[in-house]
Amino acid sequence: MVLTKKIEGKSVIGSPGHSTDEKRQQVGTFLRNADKSILRELEGRVILGLRRRGKMILIDCAGNRSILIHLKMTGQLFVTSHREPVDKHTRFILRFKSRSRELRFRDIRKFGFIRCLGTSEADGCPELAGLGPEPLDLDFRSFQSLLKGRGGRLKPLLLNQKIIAGIGNIYADEILYRARLDPRARVQSLKVKEVRRLWLAMRRILREAITLRGSSIRDFIDSERKEGEYQDRHLAYGREAEPCPRCGRKIARIRLAGRSTYYCPRCQR
DNA sequence: AGCCCATCCTGTCCGC
C-alpha cells in the first residue's frame, strides 16, 4: 500500500459530514474511539511500513509513532481519491502530501477503533500483548501443545484471540467444516488424527481466504475498495438449511459462544 | 475454567 508517503499538514481530519445531524457533531464526538491527539501526532510524518497482528492493523510512522486499527464488524480501511465524496460513516481521513489520494477509515457500527501509540511500545500494548500466535506460524507440534489440557469446546477455542490470533466467526465455521469436527466437541476429546485434520484445515482455509482477499458478506472491502471472493467458497457459514456439499444433509445453525454457528450434523462429529 | 448474556452501534431483512 502507501509506503513512504508523507502525511500532510491538515492531513488527519474528521469527516465534514453531509447530513444535518452530522453537522451538529463536534470533531471530538466524531472521532469516537479515537484519541484526538492523533491529529497533531501524525502531522508531517512519513509512513514507514504496515503490519498486521491477529486482527490488528499497524501503520508505522517516522518518529516512533504507530497507528493501531481494529476494524471489528463493519470497519473499512481504503485508499481513494480525495474527490470521492465523504459519507457519514467515514471516521478518519489521512491525507497524503501528494494530495490526490487519501486513506480513509469508515465504520458503520462504530465498534472499530483507531489510535496512536509509540512504535516501540506497540508490542506491549493491551490490544497486542495478550494475543496468541499467528495460526499460519504454528507447526503441528506447537498447535498440539496449544490445545493440550483445554476443557472447552472447539469453536470457542478457535475464536479465542488469546489462544490463536486472527480467526473469526466465518473462518472458525469453515475450518471446522473442512476438518469434519463438531464445533461443540471438547478439545480434550480430540484424537491426534483429528487435531491433525484441524491443523491442516486451519492452514488450508486461511490460505485460500487470503488468496481470495477475504469474505465480503455485506460491508467488507479491502484497501483498494475491492470486495473479497471467499464468500463464494463458503461451504458451511451462512448456509443454514442448504444441503451439505459432502453428504447432502441440511446444514444446521446453532448458537455457540454467542455466535451463529453453521455445521453439518452428519459430517461433523 | 468456562459458559451464557448483555453491551457497544447502525443497518437490513423478514413476518405480520
Add this chain to the structure above:
DNA sequence: TGCGGACAGGATGGGC
C-alpha cells in the same frame, strides 16, 4: 408501507 424484532465479520465484562 409501516413496525417490531432478529440478526450481523468482534470483544469485553459481569454473573453463575
